[in-house]
Amino acid sequence: MHLDRVVSAVAPGSGLAFAAVVATRSVAEMRDRHDSSPTATAAMGRLLAASALFGISLAPREWVTLRISGDGALGTLGADCRLLDEETLGARGYAAHPLADLPPNALGKADVAGIVGSGTLHVTKSYAIGQPYNGVVPLTSGEIAEDVAFYLANSEQIPSVVALGVLMGPEGVRAAGGLMAQVLPGADPGAVDRLEERARSLRPIARSIAEGTDAWGLLALLAGEETLRSKHELALRFACPCTLERVERALVGLGEETLAEIAASGESTEAFCDFCRERYVIEASAIARLVSER
Ligand SMILES: [Zn+2]
Structure with missing residues (x-):
């Protein structure tokens, strides 16, 4: 199994930015610590993966928190992320009622939208100096990836593609991770069309991770043939700053x-x-x- 990694890169010629994370070990540790149910693990793990996608752009002493206040059985859930050192991000995920569970939805998948319910997504970015940035949006689906994309488009005015996934097996967490593409101001419309096409044909990313795709391989699923610059890579592990x-x-x-x-x-x-x-x-x-x- 690959070690957990978060990667990012920019395609300056097209005006696109990409980030990807393999978070299998971190989500497995989160599951073990909270003894979370399969459906709760899917929801909490997706949010943890999303926090790492935000976290790759953090500077020292900054952190990012994603919190969902929903009226589902899981109660409030959150994830946050900070740099532990120059090469490592630490992330954690938690929920008010991690033991809550639901049967699979009509598609046979973890009913994340059901266990989250309706409510809001809050994002807080805390900086070493100055006031934190706070954004809040209503949940659009409760499936989390769509909600994060809606947050980016509406609160930060960055049109984005976000995919998050946790694959559970009888032995526990088999794979977990996330993938994000952002359309920067002045992006090439042709490149955006090609991105949308790749996003439409994207397979469930946890399956790709389970089959051995690493973080750079995930990123390539959305980046295609784009020429990538400013490549950045960090290790990721579950970490809590409690004392x-x-x-x-x-x-x-x-x-x-x-x-x-x-x-x-x-x-x-x-x-x-x-x-x-x-x-x-x-x-x-x-x-x-x-x-x-x-
Ligand atoms: Zn702790």
């Missing part, structure tokens, strides 16, 4: 009375990060310190 200190701070939300009770019991407390399910053990002495700090 014991952050989890302790979240515990403060339990309220002073509850904290005092835990501290008085003298027993250590288990806490989990909501975003990655990492387990933290907090000693009673640390709880007592939290109480005294208040």
